[in-house]
Amino acid sequence: FPLNSFLAGADVYKGQVQDLALREANGTALGDGDRPDHFRKGQLVQHRKTPFTTQVEVQGEPFTYLDSRGNGHLIDISHRFSMGSYLVTQELYEEVAGEHRSRDRGASLPVSAVTWLEATAFCNELSKHAGLPLVYEISGGEVRVSPGVPGYRLPMEDEWTFACTNGASAASAWTSKDAKPDGLTRPVDKGVADDLGFHDLLGNVWEWCN
Secondary structure: OOOOOOOOEOOOEOOEOOOOEOOOOOOOOOOOOOOOOOOOOOEEEEEEEOOOOEEEEEEOOOEEEEOOOOOEEEEOOOOEEEEEOOOOEHHHHHHHOOOOOOOOOOOOOEOOOOOHHHHHHHHHHHHHHHOOOOOEEEEOOEEEEOOOOOOOOOOOHHHHHHHHHOOOOHHHOEOOOOOEOOEOOOOOOOOOOOOOOOOOOOEOOOEOOO
């Protein structure tokens, strides 16, 4: 989740609740291909530690990316935003929100099998722990977002796309080909950081976003 954004990110997978990594920023997977040459490099502003996470602050800028069919899409993002350098670990999730349904178990493994609603609730709990106002108003299964509130939230899809396409490389992605018989995921700090300082924007687990 980003700071004043809970950086979790994720795509819908066949309409099911998929494995998910809560991060500090945002999320939508773009695929396993290498980054096209026309992607523009994002400007890294700074790395900073918060009581719960290491944040990467990035200055956005409008850019175009190609989808799997070769169609160009303009991402009109020009604001500065922060995202967590690592996926949310099971240790952090348990400390803030309690039990979870991750199949692979380990303190440094990414939390998974979390629904979008649970992810927003986790963001609110993290904001409470940090003494920040809540981004989400949750009533039953309905969620309302308070724009501009400096609490933790899921990253916006455009934020995650910008961070992924301007930094991530498929070369270090942890995929199903890397999975071991005793587990499908790897610890969040085992991958090589991308050009902006993020880990596992590609691979390891799916991520939720707004």
